[in-house]
Amino acid sequence: MNSNHKLLEVKNLSQYFGSPSNPIKAVDEISFHIFEGETLGLVGESGSGKSTTGRSIIGLYDITGGEVIFKGKNIHQVKSKKEQKQLKREMQMIFQDPYASLNPRMTAGEIISEGFDIHGLYRNKSERQAKIISLLEAVGLNREHMTRYPHEFSGGQRQRIGIARALSLDPSFIIADEPISALDVSIQAQVVNLLKELQEERNLTYLFIAHDLSMVKYISDRIAVMYRGKIVELGDADEIYHHPIHPYTKSLLSAVPLPDPILERKRKRIPYVHEETPDTAKMHEPLPNHFVYGTDEQVNKWVHQAQL
Amino acid sequence: MKKPLLEVKNLKINFKTYAGLVQAVRGVDFTLYEGETLAIVGESGSGKSVTSNAIMKLIPQPPGIYADGHILFEGKDLIPLSDKEMSKIRGNEIAMIFQDPMTALNPTIRVGKQIMEVILKHKKVSKHEAQERAIELLRQVGIPMPEKRFNQFPHEFSGGMRQRVVIAIALAADPKLLIADEPTTALDVTIQAQILELLKELQKKRKTSIIFITHDLGVVANVADRVAVMYAGQIVEYGTVNDIFYNPKHPYTWGLLGSMPDLNNKSDEKLYAIPGSPPDLTNPPIGDAFAPRNKYALAIDFEKEPPMFKVSDTHYAKTWLLHEYAPKIDVPEPIVRRMERYKKEAELGE
Numbered sequence: 001m002n003s004n005h006k007l008l009e010v011k012n013l014s015q016y017f018g019s020p021s022n023p024i025k026a027v028d029e030i031s032f033h034i035f036e037g038e039t040l041g042l043v044g045e046s047g048s049g050k051s052t053t054g055r056s057i058i059g060l061y062d063i064t065g066g067e068v069i070f071k072g073k074n075i076h077q078v079k080s081k082k083e084q085k086q087l088k089r090e091m092q093m094i095f096q097d098p099y100a101s102l103n104p105r106m107t108a109g110e111i112i113s114e115g116f117d118i119h120g121l122y123r124n125k126s127e128r129q130a131k132i133i134s135l136l137e138a139v140g141l142n143r144e145h146m147t148r149y150p151h152e153f154s155g156g157q158r159q160r161i162g163i164a165r166a167l168s169l170d171p172s173f174i175i176a177d178e179p180i181s182a183l184d185v186s187i188q189a190q191v192v193n194l195l196k197e198l199q200e201e202r203n204l205t206y207l208f209i210a211h212d213l214s215m216v217k218y219i220s221d222r223i224a225v226m227y228r229g230k231i232v233e234l235g236d237a238d239e240i241y242h243h244p245i246h247p248y249t250k251s252l253l254s255a256v257p258l259p260d261p262i263l264e265r266k267r268k269r270i271p272y273v274h275e276e277t278p279d280t281a282k283m284h285e286p287l288p289n290h291f292v293y294g295t296d297e298q299v300n301k302w303v304h305q306a307q308l
Numbered sequence: 309m310k311k312p313l314l315e316v317k318n319l320k321i322n323f324k325t326y327a328g329l330v331q332a333v334r335g336v337d338f339t340l341y342e343g344e345t346l347a348i349v350g351e352s353g354s355g356k357s358v359t360s361n362a363i364m365k366l367i368p369q370p371p372g373i374y375a376d377g378h379i380l381f382e383g384k385d386l387i388p389l390s391d392k393e394m395s396k397i398r399g400n401e402i403a404m405i406f407q408d409p410m411t412a413l414n415p416t417i418r419v420g421k422q423i424m425e426v427i428l429k430h431k432k433v434s435k436h437e438a439q440e441r442a443i444e445l446l447r448q449v450g451i452p453m454p455e456k457r458f459n460q461f462p463h464e465f466s467g468g469m470r471q472r473v474v475i476a477i478a479l480a481a482d483p484k485l486l487i488a489d490e491p492t493t494a495l496d497v498t499i500q501a502q503i504l505e506l507l508k509e510l511q512k513k514r515k516t517s518i519i520f521i522t523h524d525l526g527v528v529a530n531v532a533d534r535v536a537v538m539y540a541g542q543i544v545e546y547g548t549v550n551d552i553f554y555n556p557k558h559p560y561t562w563g564l565l566g567s568m569p570d571l572n573n574k575s576d577e578k579l580y581a582i583p584g585s586p587p588d589l590t591n592p593p594i595g596d597a598f599a600p601r602n603k604y605a606l607a608i609d610f611e612k613e614p615p616m617f618k619v620s621d622t623h624y625a626k627t628w629l630l631h632e633y634a635p636k637i638d639v640p641e642p643i644v645r646r647m648e649r650y651k652k653e654a655e656l657g658e
Contacts, residue, residue, distance in 0.1 A: 189567030218569035257526030
C-alpha cells in the first residue's frame with residue numbers, strides 16, 4: 001500500500017510558546033517522515049504536543065525551529081503566494097470537534113465549496129454542483145444534504161462534512177486531529193471505515209493524531225508516541241503494540257482498557273516513572289525501523305528489559 | 309441471595325421541548341444488589357444519564373416529567389419524595405461523581421472545606437472531627453500530603469487529582485450507592501487507569517454499590533459485574549459482564565462490540581459499524597427502535613416492540629431474534645471470535 005517515497009519529512013521541529021526566556025517547549029526537536037500512502041499514528045496524552053505537531057506542520061503556527069519538507073519543498077520557506085496556495089491545496093486538516101469546526105451560518109454545500117472560491121476552481125456552476133455532489137457522495141451523504149445547515153446534522157454526519165471539505169481540493173496529505181474522539185462508538189467505526197476507504201481510493205497519506213491507542217493501532221501503518229514534546233518511540237504499529245521498548249509506551253499501553261473482561265482481570269498496569277533524559281539523548285534504532293529516544297545506556301537498559 | 313439495594317421499575321421520563329415531548333427514558337427496569345457494580349452503556353441520547361439523574365431526582369421539573377414507574381431505594385420509592393426529604397438522601401445515602409472534575413468543584417472554596425461541608429450536613433460531628441475525616445478521606449483517595457492539600461483550591465490540582473477530590477466528596481457521608489457518570493471520560497488513559505483502580509479498591513473496602521455510566525466498553529470490561537446496554541431510552545440487553553462480552557444476543561450489542569477494534573482485528577478487515585444514527589425520541593419508531601439500523605431486522609421488528617427474552621438466569625435481551633420462530637442468522641465475525649475465545653478460556657479454567 002505504501003511506497004518508499006517520503007511525502008513529508010519533519011526535521012528537528014520545535015514549537016515553543018510563551019516568553020523566549022522561559023519557553024514552554026510544546027514540541028521539542030522532533031524528527032520523522034511519512035511515506036506516501038501510509039498512515040502515521042501520533043499518540044500521546046493531553047499536553048504531549050501531538051496536536052501542536054500537526055498544527056505546526058500545516059503552518060498554523062510560526063515554528064520556532066527545524067524544517068518541514070513536503071514533496072521536497074520546505075513549507076515554511078515558500079514565499080510566493082502561488083506556491084503557498086498550491087501547498088495548502090495539497091495539505092488539509094480534519095478537526096476534532098464537528099460542532100466547532102463548521103460555520104453554523106453556511107450550508108454544507110457552501111462549507112465544502114469554500115475552498116473552490118479561494119483557489120478559483122470550478123467556476124462553472126454546474127461543474128461546481130457536480131463536484132460538491134460527488135464529494136458528499138464520497139463521504140456517504142447525498143445531494144439533498146447540500147442545502148442544509150450544520151445544526152441539521154448529527155455529530156457523525158458533521159464529521160463527514162468536515163472530511164468532504166478536507167477532500168474538496170484533492171489533497172494528497174491529510175492531518176486528522178482526533179477526528180473520532182468526539183463521536184459515539186458506533187459512529188466512530190463508520191468514520192474510521194470511511195477514512196480507510198478514501199485512503200485506498202485516492203492514495204491519501206494520513207497523519208492520524210489520537211489518544212485512543214486501539215483505534216490508532218487499527219488505522220495506522222506506523223505509530224509515533226509522544227511524551228512532553230518529544231517522540232519517545234516510533235515504529236511499525238504491530239511492533240509498537242506488541243513489543244514496546246520505551247517505559248512510557250509500555251505504561252501507556254498497559255493503561256488502555258480493552259473491551260475484554262477476561263483480559264482486563266489479568267492485566268497489570270505498569271506505572272511510569274519519568275527518567276530525566278540528558279541532552280546527550282538521541283534517537284536510537286535498536287531494531288530495524290523501530291526507534292527509541294534516550295541515551296545509549298538508557299536504550300540499552302530498556303531493550304534489555306523488553307527482552308528482545 | 310444478595311439483597312437488592314435499588315430497584316428501578318418501568319421508569320419513564322419525558323421532557324417538554326418546543327419540538328414536542330421527548331421520551332428520553334421509555335420504561336427502564338433494573339435491580340442493583342449490594343456491593344456490586346452495574347455498568348450502564350449506551351451512546352449519547354440513549355437515556356443513560358437521564359436514568360442516573362432520575363435516581364438522584366436531579367431532573368428539573370419542568371421541563372422534565374416523571375411519567376411513570378418507581379425508584380425503590382431500600383424498598384422506599386424516591387419519586388414521591390419532596391425536595392427536602394430528598395436532600396437528606398442525596399449526598400448522604402446516594403452520591404454522585406460527575407464527568408468533568410473542572411466544573412464539579414467550586415473554584416472559590418478550598419477543597420478541604422468542600423469535603424467538610426458534606427460531612428457537616430449529613431453527620432452529627434464537630435467541625436474539628438469533620439476536618440479530621442476530610443483529611444483522612446483525601447488520604448484514602450490517594451492524595452499525597454493531605455494536610456497541606458486540604459487548604460488548597462481546585463485550580464492547584466491536576467485533572468486526575470481533582471477527580472480524586474470529587475470522589476472524596478462523594479464518599480464523605482459514606483453512601484450506600486455511588487453513581488459515577490462517565491467519571492473518567494475527561495481524563496487521560498493513564499490517569500483513567502488510576503481512578504478506576506481507586507474506585508474498585510474503595511468499593512471493596514466500603515461495600516458500596518456502584519452504577520457506572522459510560523460509553524467506553526473497555527472501561528466496562530474493567531469495572532463491571534453486570535452490564536445493561538441502553539438504546540433509545542430502553543435497556544435492550546442485560547447480563548453479567550461475561551454474558552454481554554462473550555455471548556451477546558442483541559444486534560445493537562454486536563454493533564457496539566464490533567465497532568471497537570480488538571487485538572485480533574487485521575487492519576485490512578473493516579470494522580463492524582452500525583449504519584445510520586439513533587432515532588429521534590420525540591417520535592420513537594413503531595416496533596423495535598433499533599430496527600431501521602439493524603441488518604438482521606425481521607418484518608415483525610417494524611410492527612411490534614419485542615419483549616425481554618430470557619437467555620439464562622442472569623441474561624436477558626430485547627430482540628425478536630430470540631423468539632423460537634425467528635430464523636437462524638449468522639452472527640458477525642468479531643462476535644463469533646469473542647464466543648470462541650471465551651469457550652477456550654473456560655476450558656482452560658479461568
